[in-house]
Amino acid sequence: xxxxxxxxxxxxxxxxxxxxxxxxxxxxxxxxxxxxxxxxxxxxxxxxxxxxxxxxxxxxxxxxxxxxxxxxxxxxxxxxxxxxxxxxxxxxxxxxxxxxxxxxxxxxxxxxxxxxxxxxxxxxxxxxxxxxxxxxxxxxxxxxxxxxxxxxxxxxxxxxxxxxxxxxxxxxxxxxxxxxxxxxxxxxxxxxxxxxxxxxxxxxxxxxxxxxxxxxxxxxxxxxxxxxxxxxxxxxxxxxxxxxxxxxxxxxxxxxxxxxxxxxxxxxxxxxxxxxxxxxxxxxxxxxxxxxxxxxxxxxxxxxxxxxxxxxxxxxxxxxxxxxxxxxxxxxxxxxxxxxxxxxxxxxxxxxxxxxxxxxxxxxxxxxxxxxxxxxxxxxxxxxxxxxxxxxxxxxxxxxxxxxxxxxxxxxxxxxxxxxxxxxxxxxxxxxxxxxxxxxxxxxxxxxxxxxxxxxxxxxxxxxxxxxxxxxxxxxxxxxxxxxxxxxxxxxxxxxxxxxxxxxxxxxxxxxxxxxxxxxxxxxxxxxxxxxxxxxxxxxxxxxxxxxxxxxxxxxxxxxxxxxxxxxxxxxxxxxxxxxxxxxxxxxxxxxxxxxxxxxxxxxxxxxxxxxxx
Amino acid sequence: xxxxxxxxxxxxxxxxxxxxxxxxxxxxxxxxxxxxxxxxxxxxxxxxxxxxxxxxxxxxxxxxxxxxxxxxxxxxxxxxxxxxxxxxxxxxxxxxxxxxxxxxxxxxxxxxxxxxxxxxxxxxxxxxxxxxxxxxxxxxxxxxxxxxxxxxxxxxxxxxxxxxxxxxxxxxxxxxxxxxxxxxxxxxxxxxxxxxxxxxxxxxxxxxxxxxxxxxxxxxxxxxxxxxxxxxxxxxxxxxxxxxxxxxxxxxxxxxxxxxxxxxxxxxxxxxxxxxxxxxxxxxxxxxxxxxxxxxxxxxxxxxxxxxxxxxxxxxxxxxxxxxxxxxxxxxxxxxxxxxxxxxxxxxxxxxxxxxxxxxxxxxxxxx
Ligand code: SF4
Numbered sequence: 001x002x003x004x005x006x007x008x009x010x011x012x013x014x015x016x017x018x019x020x021x022x023x024x025x026x027x028x029x030x031x032x033x034x035x036x037x038x039x040x041x042x043x044x045x046x047x048x049x050x051x052x053x054x055x056x057x058x059x060x061x062x063x064x065x066x067x068x069x070x071x072x073x074x075x076x077x078x079x080x081x082x083x084x085x086x087x088x089x090x091x092x093x094x095x096x097x098x099x100x101x102x103x104x105x106x107x108x109x110x111x112x113x114x115x116x117x118x119x120x121x122x123x124x125x126x127x128x129x130x131x132x133x134x135x136x137x138x139x140x141x142x143x144x145x146x147x148x149x150x151x152x153x154x155x156x157x158x159x160x161x162x163x164x165x166x167x168x169x170x171x172x173x174x175x176x177x178x179x180x181x182x183x184x185x186x187x188x189x190x191x192x193x194x195x196x197x198x199x200x201x202x203x204x205x206x207x208x209x210x211x212x213x214x215x216x217x218x219x220x221x222x223x224x225x226x227x228x229x230x231x232x233x234x235x236x237x238x239x240x241x242x243x244x245x246x247x248x249x250x251x252x253x254x255x256x257x258x259x260x261x262x263x264x265x266x267x268x269x270x271x272x273x274x275x276x277x278x279x280x281x282x283x284x285x286x287x288x289x290x291x292x293x294x295x296x297x298x299x300x301x302x303x304x305x306x307x308x309x310x311x312x313x314x315x316x317x318x319x320x321x322x323x324x325x326x327x328x329x330x331x332x333x334x335x336x337x338x339x340x341x342x343x344x345x346x347x348x349x350x351x352x353x354x355x356x357x358x359x360x361x362x363x364x365x366x367x368x369x370x371x372x373x374x375x376x377x378x379x380x381x382x383x384x385x386x387x388x389x390x391x392x393x394x395x396x397x398x399x400x401x402x403x404x405x406x407x408x409x410x411x412x413x414x415x416x417x418x419x420x421x422x423x424x425x426x427x428x429x430x431x432x433x434x435x436x437x438x439x440x441x442x443x444x445x446x447x448x449x450x451x452x453x454x455x456x457x458x459x460x461x462x463x464x465x466x467x468x469x470x471x472x473x474x475x476x477x478x479x480x481x482x483x484x485x486x487x488x489x490x491x492x493x494x495x496x497x498x499x500x501x502x503x504x505x506x507x508x509x510x511x512x513x514x515x516x517x518x519x520x521x522x523x524x525x526x527x528x529x530x531x532x533x534x535x536x537x538x539x540x541x542x543x544x545x546x547x548x549x550x551x552x553x554x555x556x557x558x559x560x561x562x563x564x565x566x567x568x569x570x571x572x573x574x575x576x577x578x579x580x581x582x583x584x585x586x587x588x589x590x591x592x593x594x595x596x597x598x599x600x601x602x603x604x605x606x607x608x609x610x611x612x613x614x
Numbered sequence: 615x616x617x618x619x620x621x622x623x624x625x626x627x628x629x630x631x632x633x634x635x636x637x638x639x640x641x642x643x644x645x646x647x648x649x650x651x652x653x654x655x656x657x658x659x660x661x662x663x664x665x666x667x668x669x670x671x672x673x674x675x676x677x678x679x680x681x682x683x684x685x686x687x688x689x690x691x692x693x694x695x696x697x698x699x700x701x702x703x704x705x706x707x708x709x710x711x712x713x714x715x716x717x718x719x720x721x722x723x724x725x726x727x728x729x730x731x732x733x734x735x736x737x738x739x740x741x742x743x744x745x746x747x748x749x750x751x752x753x754x755x756x757x758x759x760x761x762x763x764x765x766x767x768x769x770x771x772x773x774x775x776x777x778x779x780x781x782x783x784x785x786x787x788x789x790x791x792x793x794x795x796x797x798x799x800x801x802x803x804x805x806x807x808x809x810x811x812x813x814x815x816x817x818x819x820x821x822x823x824x825x826x827x828x829x830x831x832x833x834x835x836x837x838x839x840x841x842x843x844x845x846x847x848x849x850x851x852x853x854x855x856x857x858x859x860x861x862x863x864x865x866x867x868x869x870x871x872x873x874x875x876x877x878x879x880x881x882x883x884x885x886x887x888x889x890x891x892x893x894x895x896x897x898x899x900x901x902x903x904x905x906x907x908x909x910x911x912x913x914x915x916x917x918x919x920x921x922x923x924x925x926x927x928x929x930x931x932x933x934x935x936x937x938x939x940x941x942x943x944x945x946x947x948x949x950x951x952x953x954x955x956x957x958x959x960x961x962x963x964x965x966x967x968x969x970x971x972x973x974x975x976x977x978x979x980x981x982x
Contacts, residue, residue: 231970234970280946303701304715306718455719461677461699463694463700465684465693
């Protein structure tokens with residue numbers, strides 16, 4: 001057996017790419033779990049094919065999964081992969097351009113046959129024509145070895161071939177010294193009712209591992225040491241799961257059952273799928289007939305005393321605005337989750353963007369203010385969902401929670417919070433008549449919130465609606481001054497929430513930064529990663545990140561004015577930048593990217609270094 | 615730590631669904647709000663409101679257990695006149711909002727009041743889906759065959775050729791037959807009645823209230839300002855006897871003076887209007903609103919092409935189907951039985967987790 005040397009690495013970015021039938025998401029997922037258990041810090045990002053039924057072997061059918069893991073704290077799924085696993089020519093064609101120069105390329109040699117090459121648009125075989133000279137190429141006949149390894153197990157050739165992703169997983173597990181027991185245990189559990197498939201998967205996995213160990217093709221294995229981390233229990237979590245669990249947590253901490261009503265739409269459907277699994281938390285899920293009905297039912301449930309939540313993406317937000325505006329008038333708790341995707345119209349449903357900020361803030365007719373919060377990392381989706389619920393319930397208002405495709409799909413390790421330490425939310429239902437003349441549904445408390453009196457409560461019967469209401473009584477009123485008063489009251493209620501949210505924190509190590517990068521949403525990781533990196537090379541740069549987009553933290557203006565330059569990176573054409581400039585007459589600079597792809601740390605490196613000389 | 619209950623049901627002890635409050639002595643006054651009723655003088659809505667308020671006490675449901683949800687249009691004002699809980703929603707969306715109320719709280723008595731434009735144009739989708747789901751909501755659709763609140767445009771139930779402000783040369787649209795539409799959407803209860811016939815209206819409301827699940831009630835309602843006398847054939851002193859086909863369960867359907875006319879069964883299974891004298895007794899249709907097949911009800915709905923000719927009134931269909939909110943409650947109960955009552959700590963720790971022991975070098979947390 002050849003001896004292999006072990007090389008230490010600080011961080012590695014690996015991308016698995018193959019046909020959507022090749023099981024790349026699963027492979028990535030299993031590799032992630034083994035990596036997490038090993039104690040590396042990590043971040044992942046799947047890249048799903050745009051078309052569900054794209055023919056096998058075509059460019060449109062390529063599915064990829066990227067993982068960034070390290071022996072130190074990291075914040076993004078990584079920019080350029082160091083290692084690319086290409087299961088077929090189409091995967092190579094679509095992903096090679098991202099691979100770092102001189103990067104490692106592992107291909108399933110068996111898939112590079114004429115038919116597949118043609119489908120991927122290659123006129124010659126790139127494995128033979130010298131075009132891959134700039135990379136370290138490893139040709140591995142994955143399919144044929146897998147078939148051989150599973151011989152005699154009673155599988156058809158096709159079934160046997162399907163296990164080749166486990167071969168790739170085994171090979172990578174060997175290469176990066178991942179523990180194997182996590183994967184074998186998972187396979188045993190997953191296929192315990194299909195013994196043939198179980199044995200084949202384990203055989204393929206072992207074959208991949210042993211191939212790495214025995215063949216002379218690979219000279220080294222790599223080791224990435226565990227990253228230092230706070231003591232505690234961790235799990236890996238994707239943004240969409242964290243968001244759904246945050247809603248469940250809000251239910252547990254408020255005693256209000258969740259009523260989640262939505263219409264199937266990519267990528268927000270993930271929330272419906274996840275929440276519908278948790279009926280034992282008294283979560284009611286309703287797949288409505290359309291986006292409008294979805295939010296209508298959620299609002300009805302809120303009126304009835306539950307926590308109405310609806311989720312959507314893209315055009316769904318447009319359709320919901322009418323009912324959001326009713327919720328503004330009714331002043332009832334309601335959460336609208338918008339998992340943003342590239343627009344306009346159907347746009348690019350599986351691609352990320354964060355261009356709904358202005359629609360969330362101002363997308364309704366009339367003066368229709370509401371609180372808006374945005375999640376910044378996958379795990380932070382949990383906290384942001386809780387925060388949205390807290391604001392909605394305390395202030396009797398619809399709240400828009402902005403996430404995006406990138407955030408929803410990507411994952412990171414999450415140190416699990418102590419459940420009893422999570423904020424409690426008091427629904428504070430009205431039970432008593434609040435005025436000498438009877439129950440007044442629009443008599444406000446010290447937060448300007450109105451009473452939430454739910455049907456069934458004796459003595460508090462009342463009617464509310466979308467017509468303008470008289471202050472205090474809630475009766476219909478077209479009176480001129482009353483309308484102005486109500487308009488201002490609704491705005492003041494939302495503005496006052498600024499007293500009840502954390503101040504904007506700045507990450508400014510030395511306190512003498514010249515440039516402040518102000519971000520919101522899923523750009524957090526890229527900004528934080530780049531700010532740290534560019535600081536190490538002498539750039540004086542600080543980072544602040546907004547969770548609350550309306551109202552803003554009280555100290556935002558002071559923070560912004562402290563810096564000579566302010567840079568606002570966004571996955572839109574400069575929406576927050578426009579607001580900041582308009583509100584403070586401040587010369588904030590905008591960096592924008594609308595390519596359906598997240599802003600990368602490398603993009604930020606360039607933006608920061610261009611503005612600051614070291 | 616707070617726990618999750620099964621709804622905001624902290625109101626009166628147990629609340630009490632239909633019937634359970636029979637000991638209560640409720641009167642019309644308990645259901646009338648203090649708001650001034652503001653429809654045009656002579657509008658059919660007054661008659662419906664008054665009949666409803668006179669009828670509702672007999673249900674024995676405490677007013678705080680009732681929720682009215684309305685849409686936009688003249689009918690939408692109904693909610694303000696009932697001293698119950700109520701939401702005046704937005705155009706067409708009342709069935710969607712009511713679906714949320716009724717599904718979250720199966721203990722409540724939920725009513726939707728809507729109009730032909732509200733329910734059949736802008737809100738058509740919500741209507742048919744509330745009907746097919748069998749949500750426990752009673753939907754009263756005031757059909758005046760016109761847009762009243764917006765001052766007189768033709769509606770989805772206006773007859774072809776209707777001349778209105780928006781159709782000076784006559785409308786080209788073929789009208790909906792609301793009863794047929796509701797039957798097509800598999801509503802478990804479908805009825806039709808008229809605003810001015812207090813007794814018939816009360817009888818239909820009584821059966822709708824008693825029905826478990828969704829009830830769709832079309833109420834012909836005169837808009838004396840923009841579409842006066844649209845239903846004269848069915849309400850006029852001289853004409854109503856000729857044109858009202860009253861449906862009564864178990865009885866052969868005859869109408870007109872001395873029952874001279876009848877609904878006859880054709881050999882292809884359809885129904886037609888015939889002279890009773892010429893029709894063998896066994897071919898006179900005997901009404902059965904509980905018929906498991908909606909075909910007879912559908913045939914009854916299609917006896918006339920509009921309310922200007924002999925038209926069936928009464929309960930077309932009244933069958934039992936599982937009720938949506940109850941189904942959802944049951945699913946929650948079953949899931950809880952199977953998985954155990956939700957435990958957040960357990961959920962967070964489910965699947966693969968790993969532990970970093972004390973002594974791991976602390977690093978800054980990114981969550982602010
Ligand atoms: S416009 Fe017609 S329907 Fe509306 S209130 Fe007046 S009469 Fe009644």
